[in-house]
Amino acid sequence: MEGDAAGAGGGDRSSIVIGLIENRAKEVGVAAFDLRSASLHLSQYIETSCSYHNTKTLLHFYDPMVAIVPPNKTAADGMVGVSELVGKHLPTNKKITMARGCFDDTKGAVMVKNLSARDPSALGLDTYCKQYYLCLAAASATIKWIESERGVTFNGSFDHMNIDSTRTRLLRANLLQPLKDIQTINTRLDCLDELMSNEELFFGLTQGLRKFPKESDKVLCHFCFKPKKDTDEVLKPANGRKSQGLISDIIVLKTALDAIPFLSKVLRGAKSFLLRNIYQTICENPKYASMRKRIGDVIDEDVVHSRAPFVTCTQQCFAIKAGIDGLLDVARRSFCDTSEAIHNLANKYREDFKLPNLKIPYNNRLGFYFIVPQKDITERLPNKFIQVVRHGKNVHCSSLELASLNARNKSAAVECFLRTELCLEGLINEIREDIGILTLLAEVLCLLDMLVNSFAFTISTKPVDRYTRPEFTDDGPMAINAGRHPILESLHNDFVPNNLFLSEASNMVLVMGPNMSGKSTYLQQICLIVILAQIGCYVPAQFASLRVVDRVFTRIGTGDNVENNSSTFMTEMKETAFIMQNVSSKYYGSLIVVDELGRATSSSDGLAIAWSCCEYLLSTKAYTVFATHMESLSELATIYPNVKILHFEVDLRNDRLDFKFRLKDGVRKVPHYGLLLAKVAGLPSSVIDTAASITSRITEQEMVRKDDNCEQYRSLQMAYQVTQRLICLKQSNQGDDYIREALQNLKDGYAAGRLT
Template structure:
């Protein structure tokens, strides 16, 4: 929610699935150098090939939440209510929209060269995508689309099923069309009768209502005619309805309920035929979320001078900076070097207050996480050791809930680090022993440092 986090810095994803994928990767980075390098190869190719980058971004941004769509498609509602019927019809339209994007996604991936992107392109060759889409298009109109706006989406749901599949459905749809035409005609007549610029509007809560932009002084006696009710005014925009319009809305809703019920029966039958092939959508969901995350990494690199990390037995960062601080300050912060090797893997940082010691420590941990999720890193050059755990003891506060003082909390955290650290851990400790006297604090620091050095 707050953009000033590592997630906020890297989150240029276009789909909900991509955003979730990024979050889970930050919380649990990779520990296999080969997998990380495979991802970095993809990011490098996306940065070098603008056509591939923009082509993929254009297609990926059209995808809806495929994971959520899958979970609601396979659910069987407990009751056949109008709301459930409507959502099932909506989900089928979403499914059609998603499957129609498979071919453009394959086309966008055609020029790629890296093994991971090629593997994703090959996985989209699955014939089940075409089978499901073919089954859907035998029942659903070709021009049925996912659209934004409640009225246009309601129209799409109404006319989703092809004509001549169910005669009663065709009759109900004709009735619905006549009612909507009558509403439009009635509002036109009212506009002529009162000589006011009325227009038909729609909202999911109110149904059809009348709206007009007019200055209060243009109205007779500064008021609307008495037959209009439920009047709301915002600046010079009036929204209102009439008794006849309310009755027509009720007829419209009744007609809609019939349409949805009959459409729902056809949709359920269609979904039962599709269920056998639906597993391929899990694969599609995985491909889309992963591509979205890799595109986000590439996008972040275009906005700042990030560099591709290397993986060796040395932690070396040349002129690295804090990625979140850069976003907050809107300019590149002061850069610093970091160097740790097998034989020299312990560093004590000293300096005056407000000199940036804590920021420097946090920067090292953030760069390590960025490198291990397959992102580029804010530095001129960087090399990392693969770490399996990052332990930090930063920040000072007591905890009333667990009845722990500042000192108690410090001791608990350092105990946890000492008990769980191994030779593949990155340990960052900021001002240990601050919660007690200087002598005792130095003693604790000395003992903890001695123990950690013996670990190697």
């Protein structure tokens, strides 16, 4: 690929170019190209919500510098399309409209097939190109825009485009899109088991990964983008910077290849499938040694990757072995002479002006400059010093002599960079031929970095047995024993753990309790444990057996949405509608977490909506955890046996609430806790007394009605509890004797009319 890739670097600014297109069936195709790592990510999905929730999520995830869309087109049902959505959620200068003819799926498939670093057959394009034509059309438009606007050309003769996630986004991508394949999850967990049980392997990998430069995954960029040279002599420094970046990448690549033998030594005795596979594909691959030898034939062995600016500049100037290019040797001599002259000038100033602590640091923008401590300056600096600026206790300055030497030094360095790149052209072309193995190495480093430095390191810093390996079943229950919030437990040493049990026979849990009793934290804790488990990490619990979920839906928090002219209640209803429209009816169930639905409207309407939503969710395969203040919702358990009621324990002492943060079975009535909190907040006593009188009369009427309902559904509840326990015993891995005893206890309990 030839052109100017300068826009792919630099700072925290986004480097993602994203293309989007949809069809009449509301299928959306997305192609996201990362200019920094030359990686392409393709997605295609059906938008089931009126608000284009999935597309908004992807736009938030990628945060693109540019979004490419076809001309505005309103959907048949009057809803806004993707083009208008991008215009609403991104600044005007970030939205690029291209003719619909640029979104050509056939050309997109050919481009991806020709430019992929992977074997084209491994991509499965022949199988999927008809099914996923929209994302290929988006890829075609995205690549066309990059070619025209960024001045690059994609060359199909070399395999240099990576279609995979990069190191900087791997962990975030896993958290936003956890795994669903149990075998893949268990493969990661097996690797984590070995890391936690083998200290030598864990610390060896930690040390080995430090030997790889942090920029290893970005090295691919300059090998995919060939800098476009300007012939104008005025632009020579800009060409020098591009050459400098390419030389730096060669040095980084050399350093990374030098680290592979140590990684091989560490992984040689690994037992887990994932680590053995890494050892075989990376450490035993002769292509890496061959590439290292080719680099060693040109690059000096003493050159290493450095972060010190002047050391880095010097290493880049002397990267090529001496004697290969005569003009390069002359430029090096000039660079050394001017560098030496600058340091001699500093020594001269120290003696002439009695400034023993004068320093001469270097940075990439200014070159060399002087630093003088203010304590060494009696009155003011001599007139020879210019550009005087105070920085804290020091003074930064320069001089005409230093400026002249700086200019000559920079000119010599630029000449070194340009001559060095000419010498490296053959080597770079050879590296481009094998860009696929560098892609593989970058992926492996990403994965190892996440497993070792994110997962294993975090677990190793916790007390023993605080984290456990989760178990997964195809259709079993979700059972968490002594689960904890992974973030809040780090802030509170006395964090109270709690349990959770959900199954097909009991797929909804109603969590009740006063304000500040821990309901919202408990809901967040469940979601985080499930997500951690499905990215292949240990979870903060004593035991966890989970069913893989395909989606996690949450309705948590309150607040108006002024941008969309939505009140708190309207926002609640939109989010709840999205959940109901998208809850999975497939084999994999979803996890739904709802916090205080219906609190933003009248009590009667809120209760009615919450009740009907619960009934709807009970009919699905989804597991639902529903937190509420509405005690009337507890009557769901008398009608629907698959509802379980839990409450957070609270003690009432001297008209004050003592929160225990422990979950208990059943409904715990804390009398008028809202009135107690209102009293603590300072409401007048007359208001509190009147409210207490009103609520007492309402409570008496409710109790009579609840008693009638409980008696009516008692026999149904007993039968359902027996069925539920039989299902759990069927899925149990306990011995025959234990199961026989449990069956006998179940029989006796049912005959006695009470199940414990």
